[in-house]
Amino acid sequence: MIPHKIIFPIMKGSLLIVIIGSILGGFLNLGLIKASINGELLEKIKQKQLADLKNKALQIPFVELKEAKRLFDEKAAIFLDSRSKEDYRDSHIKEALALPLISLVQDRTLAGRIIPDKNRLYIIYCSGEGCDLSVELAKELIALDYPNVRVLGEGYPGWAEAKYPVEPSR
Amino acid sequence: MQETKRYIFLALRLLIGGIFFYAGLEKMFEPFNFSMAIYNYKLLPDPLIGVVAATLPSIEIVAALFLLFGFNTKGAAALISFLLLIFISLIIVSAIRGLDIDCGCFGSLERKVGLLAILEDTSLLAISMSVLLFEKKVLNFQELIYKILPRRIEE
Numbered sequence: 411m412i413p414h415k416i417i418f419p420i421m422k423g424s425l426l427i428v429i430i431g432s433i434l435g436g437f438l439n440l441g442l443i444k445a446s447i448n449g450e451l452l453e454k455i456k457q458k459q460l461a462d463l464k465n466k467a468l469q470i471p472f473v474e475l476k477e478a479k480r481l482f483d484e485k486a487a488i489f490l491d492s493r494s495k496e497d498y499r500d501s502h503i504k505e506a507l508a509l510p511l512i513s514l515v516q517d518r519t520l521a522g523r524i525i526p527d528k529n530r531l532y533i534i535y536c537s538g539e540g541c542d543l544s545v546e547l548a549k550e551l552i553a554l555d556y557p558n559v560r561v562l563g564e565g566y567p568g569w570a571e572a573k574y575p576v577e578p579s580r
Numbered sequence: 581m582q583e584t585k586r587y588i589f590l591a592l593r594l595l596i597g598g599i600f601f602y603a604g605l606e607k608m609f610e611p612f613n614f615s616m617a618i619y620n621y622k623l624l625p626d627p628l629i630g631v632v633a634a635t636l637p638s639i640e641i642v643a644a645l646f647l648l649f650g651f652n653t654k655g656a657a658a659l660i661s662f663l664l665l666i667f668i669s670l671i672i673v674s675a676i677r678g679l680d681i682d683c684g685c686f687g688s689l690e691r692k693v694g695l696l697a698i699l700e701d702t703s704l705l706a707i708s709m710s711v712l713l714f715e716k717k718v719l720n721f722q723e724l725i726y727k728i729l730p731r732r733i734e735e
Contacts, residue, residue, distance in 0.1 A: 423655015431639030439634035442611050446630020455619050540620050
């Protein structure tokens, strides 16, 4: 058992650093803290990540969230979930098909079995702006001669946040 | 032998101080990128992301300066050990969740969450713990001030 006489001065010393550091950091980054509390920071982060994702895959066409919803309503596109099977089972865009990137990489004939029609429009999504599974799956499908492939950058979180249909419904 | 040990622990203290000073500075100059790294872990409530991104780098820098200048070294080493324990836990949890994200440990230096990041942070934890437990006063400004002050008063 370490005596209190030793622990308390050390804890006091640590606390002093936390206080000085917090005051200094808060003073230097007041704008960041304000933006974080009023939600602006989160919006900026999402925009930056989406831009980064698009830059990473310049040859892959993206689809805007509203446009994706219109195509969903008109049943003009098939949605593909590139996340893991567990994530798909947990919840996915309504009527989307599961095509995890990892499964396709292991067995490329999977694409032909799940989406035999190469002329349909496919919209691929994953876990949002910070996730590149959808972009990688799009690259794989283009290499397998699927010409009409789009990526929904906002992914499942963006779709669910907009209160668009998901299943199992929440 | 005893003297050699003292200087080994001094070197470790300066090493961990230097690493955290650099890590803190990298993050301090890129607060938005650090916010993004925190967001990617998807563990903190959204309004807190900016608060942590604003304050954590400064805390790291202050702790590092204390270690470098030999002031309140035990408090700084304890705090850095505590932070490293949190970082290691976060990296392990994120690796288990299958997140393929940058750990955000050194600002612009890319390092993915995974075994390598865990090993690096564990090594840093071993160093900071050794400073906390065994470091003796060498090049310690706090001691120096305490030694000088009473003499001045007596004079």
